[in-house]
Amino acid sequence: MRKARKRRPLYGAAPISEENLSLAIEHVGPIFRQTYGLTEARQPIAILDPWDHVVDGTPGERKRLASCGRVAAGVVLELLDDDDRPVATGEMGEICVRGDYAMASYWRNPEATAETMRNGWVHTGDLAVADGEGYLYIVDRKKExxxxxxxxxxxxxxxxxxxxxxxxxxxxxxxxxxxxxxxxxxxxxxxxxxxxxxxxxxxxxxxxxxxxxxxxxxxxxxxxxxxxxxxxxxxxxxxxxxxxxxxxxxx
Incomplete structure (x- = not known):
């Protein structure tokens, strides 16, 4: 007899509203996984695991559903200000990453490379806040x-x-x-x-x-x-x- 496999729906690309995600969890349970990534890095940057989707309905717990998760294993990530200095917990900064998984440059586009790659960091253009538990909350695109x-x-x-x-x-x-x-x-x-x-x-x-x-x-x-x-x-x-x-x- 074959054992039934658990399905783990994966979502990403764009945020789901907290209200819609809560509704989905009510219908099928906390079986979802969210990944946050970018073309310039070949692995997920942050992950909101299925157990992160288990919430008790209190505002503090529900708030977590609005995050893109915690920094993935092996990823070096900082939230930096306009001078490329790390911001404090709870303050907004640009998500920047570096490491072997990150790109070296854009193909034949030195101008875009210079704009994105600064001081050894890949600047994603995403503005975010990190809470005391390490969950990342994307606020917006810097250029938007x-x-x-x-x-x-x-x-x-x-x-x-x-x-x-x-x-x-x-x-x-x-x-x-x-x-x-x-x-x-x-x-x-x-x-x-x-x-x-x-x-x-x-x-x-x-x-x-x-x-x-x-x-x-x-x-x-x-x-x-x-x-x-x-x-x-x-x-x-x-x-x-x-x-x-x-x-x-x-x-």
Whole structure:
């Protein structure tokens, strides 16, 4: 008699919202494994194992589901500031790695190599915070940060706030040109079936969740968020459409 094999669904490429992941665990149990990696390294950088998906429902336990796990065995990783200095626990820094598993250079692209490889580190462009237990929480892509009225806004924080609205299934946030603020926060939202809130309802909800300067100035409803074949959101392509005809991609 053959023994049944346990299935271990693997997810990655882009974060799953804490709410959707919790729902999946309720349905099939804590059988998932998440890996965080990048093309420039040939092994996973961080792993959220199945036992990390066992949560008791308290905010502290549920928060772990929003992480990308702990640093994988054999990986040398630091969160560095803009001067390539390590940040303290709980402070935000760029995920940087080095080691034999990391790339030496980009093929025939010295400019990109110089930008990514600095002081012996591969700079991933991902901004993250590490907690006291070593779990990494990716805040955003460094290049996707929105600067509105001189304030920094990270799209993923606004997207998480939007997804806490009961009518919102999925959300994407970008910075668009604004004559007064330089950039304005724009949200593109996919609604749950049967829901029909007004854009003003969505904006008012976010005011209770995040600082006022982070709330969307515009809300557009979509049938779906454009993604590539790997399930990654095509944020850059969407943003480009709003900045078309401008020589600078900041304002």
């Amino acid at each position: 940060m929105i600067i509105t009225g001189g304030f920094n806004v990270y799209p993923s924080e606004v997207e998480r706030a939007l997804c806490r609205h009961p009518a919102v299934l999925e959300a994407l946030v970008i910075g668009v040109p604004d004559e007064k603020w330089g950039e304005a926060v724009k949200a593109m939202v996919v609604l749950r079936p049967g829901e029909s809130p007004e854009p003003s309802d969505i904006i008012a909800f976010t005011e209770k969740e995040i600082a006022g300067y982070k709330k969307p100035k515009q809300v557009e409803f979509l049938n779906e968020i454009p993604k590539n074949t790997q399930g990654k959101v095509q944020r850059r392509d969407i943003r480009e459409k709003h900045w078309a005809g401008r020589t600078r991609k900041v304002n």
